Amino acid sequence: xxxxxxxxxxLIRAVDRLAAAAQTFAAELNEADxxxxxxxxxxxxxxxxxxxxxxxxxxxxxxxxxxxxxxAVAFQESSASSFGTLTATGxxxxxxxxxxxxxxxxxEISGLLRAAMDAMARRGKAxxxxxxxxxxxxxxxxxxxxxxxxxxxxxxxxxxxxEAAELFRSKANxxxxxxxxxEDSIGIVDPGMLAALRMAExx
Amino acid sequence: MKKIINSSVDFVDEMLDGxxxxxxxxxxxxxxxxxxxxxxxxxxxxxxxTGGGSGHLPIFAGYVGPGLxxxxxxxxxxxxxxxxxxxxAIKHAERGAGVLCLYGNYGGDVMNFDxxxxxxxxxxxxxxxxxxxxxxxxxxxxxxAKRRGVAGxxxxxxIAGAAADAGGDLTAVTAAxxxxxxxxxxxxxxxxxxxxxQAGKPSFTLGEDExxxxxxxxxxxxIWRNRLRSADEIVDEMVARLREDMPLASxxxxxxxxxxxxxxxxxELYVAFRRVRQxxxxxxxxxxxxxxxxxxxxxxxxxxxxxxxxxDDELExxxxxxxxxxxxxxxxDRA
Numbered sequence: 001x002x003x004x005x006x007x008x009x010x011l012i013r014a015v016d017r018l019a020a021a022a023q024t025f026a027a028e029l030n031e032a033d034x035x036x037x038x039x040x041x042x043x044x045x046x047x048x049x050x051x052x053x054x055x056x057x058x059x060x061x062x063x064x065x066x067x068x069x070x071x072a073v074a075f076q077e078s079s080a081s082s083f084g085t086l087t088a089t090g091x092x093x094x095x096x097x098x099x100x101x102x103x104x105x106x107x108e109i110s111g112l113l114r115a116a117m118d119a120m121a122r123r124g125k126a127x128x129x130x131x132x133x134x135x136x137x138x139x140x141x142x143x144x145x146x147x148x149x150x151x152x153x154x155x156x157x158x159x160x161x162x163e164a165a166e167l168f169r170s171k172a173n174x175x176x177x178x179x180x181x182x183e184d185s186i187g188i189v190d191p192g193m194l195a196a197l198r199m200a201e202x203x
Numbered sequence: 204m205k206k207i208i209n210s211s212v213d214f215v216d217e218m219l220d221g222x223x224x225x226x227x228x229x230x231x232x233x234x235x236x237x238x239x240x241x242x243x244x245x246x247x248x249x250x251x252x253t254g255g256g257s258g259h260l261p262i263f264a265g266y267v268g269p270g271l272x273x274x275x276x277x278x279x280x281x282x283x284x285x286x287x288x289x290x291x292a293i294k295h296a297e298r299g300a301g302v303l304c305l306y307g308n309y310g311g312d313v314m315n316f317d318x319x320x321x322x323x324x325x326x327x328x329x330x331x332x333x334x335x336x337x338x339x340x341x342x343x344x345x346x347x348a349k350r351r352g353v354a355g356x357x358x359x360x361x362i363a364g365a366a367a368d369a370g371g372d373l374t375a376v377t378a379a380x381x382x383x384x385x386x387x388x389x390x391x392x393x394x395x396x397x398x399x400x401q402a403g404k405p406s407f408t409l410g411e412d413e414x415x416x417x418x419x420x421x422x423x424x425x426i427w428r429n430r431l432r433s434a435d436e437i438v439d440e441m442v443a444r445l446r447e448d449m450p451l452a453s454x455x456x457x458x459x460x461x462x463x464x465x466x467x468x469x470x471e472l473y474v475a476f477r478r479v480r481q482x483x484x485x486x487x488x489x490x491x492x493x494x495x496x497x498x499x500x501x502x503x504x505x506x507x508x509x510x511x512x513x514x515d516d517e518l519e520x521x522x523x524x525x526x527x528x529x530x531x532x533x534x535x536d537r538a
Contacts, residue, residue: 038282076318080278080285085314088286092321123314 005103006150011067012056014203019049021202033191041191044084048075063102068095083192089123090116106150113141130174136196139164161197165189204403211400215257215279222264226529229268236288238264239274239295249367249376250296253306254289256281261530262356262499270526271364280399281421283311286318293323293330301329301373305363305380307352308336331373333380335359337387339448340417340426353420354462354499354510355387365521386518388445391508392437393418397501420501438478441509449513453487456514458522460494466505469496475507492522
């Protein structure tokens with residue numbers, strides 16, 4: 001439990017927790033994705049985080065940027081799906097934004113989330129409001145901008161991701177494969193937003 | 204599902220293994236799902252790399268060869284290759300003059316290619332990108348950049364390959380590919396679906412007597428679905444839709460590709476080609492080097508696509524330049 005800052009080792013432990021949890025929530029995400037897409041979202045995340053945790057166990061990066069970069073490469077290697085590439089893109093942006101740092105204050109997570117969101121928006125040619133994971137990231141970035149302990153921030157992230165998912169449930173997907181379903185996507189939580197929530201819960 | 208496969212999981216890798224061992228004079232697979240020329244191009248030639256999902260042979264891997272592509276990154280059936288595979292394909296294709304990424308406009312492929320190019324930029328490797336977006340049924344003309352890439356890729360590969368062989372630098376080869384992509388329009392008609400091995404069932408269904416005009420090569424929704432009609436009626440509508448999008452004046456020279464989506468036999472394609480020629484020539488449009496056959500498929504999907512490429516002298520010269528791969532050879536002296 002961290003009070004005022006998080007370190008390389010704590011970040012690695014967070015990745016380990018994500019990797020373990022992803023094996024469990026993969027089935028739920030596959031099913032949610034299967035309704036609007038090709039149903040591989042859970043596999044993408046469980047493979048990606050598992051590869052990341054294996055890489056980190058093999059070679060401990062010297063700084064926080066190194067952890068994010070290792071995770072980005074893990075997603076690149078293990079997945080060809082759009083969500084995997086977008087995750088890699090976001091992790092890369094977080095690496096660039098944390099270059100040379102060995103510890104960071106919890107409130108700085110907001111900036112990392114925003115950097116990831118901006119890079120993913122550019123790569124995915126989507127905008128906040130399209131009912132994608134970007135809307136979850138935007139909500140979490142806004143909610144984490146104020147100071148707090150890491151534990152507080154985790155709770156804040158979960159609440160923000162959960163509220164965003166519910167807020168967009170009644171809207172139609174405006175981009176990606178789910179867009180083809182148009183009105184049919186109304187009433188369904190976006191699978192990418194659900195993934196953001198599950199990850200926030202387990203990190 | 205009735206397919207000659209061992210397992211859906213091994214389908215793509217066994218297919219590539221067979222492709223390379225059947226045609227070692229053209230293809231090699233130095234890394235998993237990265238296909239390159241078995242005899243690399245000369246140093247100093249601009250590399251051309253494509254990529255995309257499996258299930259479309261000869262697209263993508265099939266067009267690796269002299270006068271055509273240098274490498275291809277291959278994904279699962281109808282799924283993008285990973286950015287890691289793309290990065291490897293580009294590195295293999297690099298001959299000191301940079302690499303053009305030339306592929307169809309699909310979200311997943313675009314993201315993974317962009318990601319790969321970003322990584323390679325950090326290593327100092329120069330890349331350019333041209334997207335083929337020729338399917339007129341996939342978005343209106345006003346949103347042409349959103350269109351999907353289909354059989355027009357074949358022409359883009361041919362033109363870019365010839366421009367690179369002629370010694371053009373990365374800028375020139377990119378311009379040639381862009382010109383080819385912009386000169387192509389395609390439309391498809393589907394008669395029956397195909398089955399993605401890992402899905403095990405058809406991704407859409409069509410009634411026994413139904414066809415879908417404008418359907419995409421992965422079963423993306425088309426323009427209309429209705430009763431089957433005659434070959435001439437189908438062709439008339441397809442040609443009209445292409446010409447509405449890209450007006451062709453009398454005297455214009457074009458190449459046309461009448462392409463089987465997989466199951467439709469050459470006999471039916473020739474019935475269709477006959478009509479294409481009739482109506483274009485009636486308007487004074489001259490067909491050069493027509494292509495009729497399986498050039499861009501969706502496994503066992505029945506149906507066809509029609510592509511028209513408007514030519515100028517430069518495009519016509521590149522179209523007729525020599526090229527070879529296991530699926531298509533151009534001798535170089537064809538009128």
